[in-house]
Each structure stands twice: as structure tokens, then as C-alpha cells.
Amino acid sequence: MKVYDGSETEQSAGGKPERKKVGIAEYEVTTGDAVLTTSGLGSCIGVALYDTESGAAGLVHVMLPRYDEGEGARAKFADTGVEVLLDELEKVGASRRSIEAKIAGGSDMLDFSENGSSIGSRNADTVRETLEEYGIPIIGEDIGGDHGRSLRLESATGDLVVKSASQDSATL
């Protein structure tokens, strides 16, 4: 029987970059060339951070605006989700000074709230505020509208590919 240790499972097979799936309220970081994906963003937002110096990259899929207004994991919320991703990137050697952000999602589809702004736009506002607080520039975004999105962050280049059901994919 072949038994791999944990480190070997990190390796990509056959030269194809490893693919890591990021679920709702989850994040992933990588220092290699893995492709980080997340799917089915409605009012949720995918925040992709890329360190232009070290090449480290990370993706978080947040669902609700503020940690102090709910319960659950930090990665579930826009404010703490950005923070936890930054922390994890710094742990693998990224530097805040050279990190750039790309964000997508935050659709207003199916928002039934009659008063106030939609969850999608509140998520987007909170992500923007938090990134600004940490001095991280947003260099690409695809936010709002009334359609869902799926994302692919190519860590080798920092490209964020946005797909939707009805439109061609776009690269941020």
C-alpha cells in the first residue's frame, strides 16, 4: 500500500495546477500556483488578495456584512473575512504593503428587503471599508447587478476569472 504524507498531497499531479475549492464562509491561501475557486456567489462576495512581491494569493467567500451582527466563523462575514485572509497571507510570508485586492459578487438579485440597502451592497460596502482600513488597494471589481457569479483565482498570475450563467467570462 502506498501511503502519502500530508505534504505530498499538496503537490500537483501531471503539471496541472492544483485546484482548491473555497466554500461559503471559507478561505484558502497558497504560495504555489494552485487555482482557487468558489462558485454560486449571489449576494455573497469573493475577495481575492494577491501579493505582487511574494506571489502568495488567497480567496475568501463571505456571506454577511458584519461579524458583530451575527454568529459563526470569521470567514462568514465581510469585515472579519477580509481580516482573517490577510492574517493567513501574512503567516505564509505575504506583506501587506504589496497586497492587492480584486472583488466580485454582491449581486442585488432576489433581495426582498423593502427598506434599506440590499445585503449584496452592504457586503460590498463592508469589504471596501475593511480593505481601505488596511490600506489594500482594489485593482479590479465586478460587483452588483442581478446575476450570480463563479470565480477562479489563478495564483500564478493573480488573475481573477469571473463567470456568470448568461455572460462570457471576464478576467479581472
Next chain:
Amino acid sequence: MKVDIQSLGTFNQLAHEGAKQATQALSQMTGIDAVVDVTKITLLNREDVGEDLAGQDFVGVQFDFQGALEGDTVLAFEADSVGPITEALIPGGADGEMAKSGVKEIGNIMMSGFIDGWADYLEATIDHSPPTYVEADGADILPEAPALDDQPQVFVFKSQIEWVGESVNFYIYMLPEYDPLADLMTEHAESESDAIPIDKLGVFNEMTTNGTEQAAENVEMMTGIPTEAEVTQISFAPIEDVPKQVGNDTYVGTVVEFTGAPSGYLMVLFDETSAQNVAEALMPSEPEGEGLTDEHKAAIEELGNIMTSGFVDGWANVLQTSVDHTPPRLVHDMGQAIVDPLAAQVGQHQEHSFIIESEMRTDEIEFSSEIHALPNERELRQALDDLEVDRADETDADIEQIF
């Protein structure tokens, strides 16, 4: 027996952690990159358990377990995945008995982790039998659900594990005996205040079935296509797992917000082929243009409205409350993206959610439809509290009222 929301949440977490440990064991042994997609606790009719496995061949291992919790559990691999798994275990691959023992070996390691995880958390002993190799198609891969005379519905813990990058899934099903589970849940309940009596949850399920039958009848009346209500179930999952309940294929359908006791959101979803077929059954003439035209969408909107009314009236009649709903909003998007904003709206006030699901099908054309409802948990609990159990048979909605 009563279960409280807290203990449902705890047990769900437990099943999820167990499945994660089992999946890590798989990754370590084979190098296969797999992740636990969804874990949920579902209450459904015994005969409907495993319905969603239909049409696939599986191999796997079964165990029975005893102690603080009793019952059976199965790890099922889609049959196509057996080659690559044994290949990873035994270089050069294997077939026949060798492949079987490979599956058994890996199943044993994965499921020991799963069951030990439960025992550790419960600080109790759970023993399990040696693994039995099983091979079957669809729901036959599962052991018989435990029977209890006056209890037609059973709790099932189900985790779906995805092999990343391949379209292959593994499943862990756990079918606990009712009484030991009930005892444990009662023991782990934190307060009486948010407890739900299980018999009422069962009644609620029955009335959802009736609502679905009503919705199916409405479809039949409108389209002339004989339509059957299929599985109805009520599940419980963390709010962030709710969108995953619907696949990521593109769906067409309608969404409404319903208000009253309880309030929440209701989706009627069709896959694109079904949407096209059923819409055409409603159209007086051949549609102009290819694919899903505006004409198709208008027909779906009308159908969604009628199905929603049938479904919601079924509830309202039993609960003897009024449940109103907004006009339907037409959606055509990735399944998960449709559910996501609704889960987020519900998730502003609760960490877990009940998900009411039902399906209908017809043999005549390729057609299936799913109804998903996300009720406000506190209001649902209140409505169930007020429910008199013997009212369950009063759900036959009045057709005259609907049309």
C-alpha cells in the same frame, strides 16, 4: 421527544467533523483531494431514504454500531471512482477481490475516524462491527432504515464528499435508531425554550407532502401531464451550507417571500430542459426562437405562481394561519447563486436553517421540479408549538380558491 435547535446544530456539526476526518484519512492514504461539501440532518419517510442516489452504481462499506448511539452507517463511493482509488492504494491497480479489499481497507479507516469522532464528542463508547463490503445501485447501497411502529419518519445524517476536480462524489449516510438518538439529543439539549417536538416536525413534513401533491395537481391541471409528488423532507443545516443544497447547474424558476406564521422564502426550480418542456406544454403553439424564450419564461412564471399557491395553502390550512406571498420573481441563474441571497437574508437572524424540500416528476416528458422553502426558524417553531397534531389531514387546499 423534543429536540432543541442547539442540539440539532451540535449533532450536525458532529456529523460534519466526522465526515471531515474520514475525508482527511482518504486524502492521506490515496493522495485524492476531497472535501466535504454538505452535511445535513434530514427527517423523512423511511422509504424515501437514499432517493437522491437513484440511477447510480455504488460500492462501499457498511458498519453497524452500538453503544451511546445505535444503528447503521455506510460509506458509498460512486462505482466509477473505485478504479482510481484502488490504483492509488495498489500501484498498477487491482480488480476483483483485491479491489474489494482495497475498498474495505480504506472504508474501514475512514469510517473508524467518523465513528470515533462521535464517541469522543459524546464522551461515550460507540463500538462498530467489522466492515461489510457492499455493491448496489441507488438507494440499495444503504441498509434498511430503522423501523419503529408509530414512527414512519426517520432521521438520517448525510454528508456529501466531492473529489475536487473530478465529478465524483462519495457519501456517508448514518441511520441511527430512534430511541438512543432521541435520548442523546434530549441529553444535549441546552434549554427547553427553543425545543421542537419531533412528532410535530413529522406532521409538518406530512403537510408539506400534501402541499406538494397539491402543487403537482395544479401542474397536471394546467399542462395535462400526469405529475407525481415525490420525496418530501425537512433538513437542518448551518446557514452557509444552505445554498449548496441546490446544485450549480443553471435553473429556471420563481422565488417568493412568504409572510405570516411562519415567514420565509420559497423557490420553485426547474432544470433548463424541464423548464423548456413544461413551458411548451402550456403554450398554445410552437414557440418562436431557440432555447428558453420570453414566452417560455412567462409560462414558467405562471406555473411557479400556481405551484407556490398550492404549496403555501397546504401549510396555511393545517396551521390555520394565513400565509401570504409576494408575486413570484422569475430567476434564471446558477442554482447556488439563486439560493445564496435568500440564505443570507434568513441568516441575518439565525445561524442554522430548516430547509423544506420536495420534488415532483412526470414520466411522460423529461420533467422534474424542486420546491425549496427556507422558513424563519423562530416563527416555524412557534407555528409548530401552536399546531394541534390531529389537524394534519386537513391540508386539501380548495381548488376553487386557487383559481
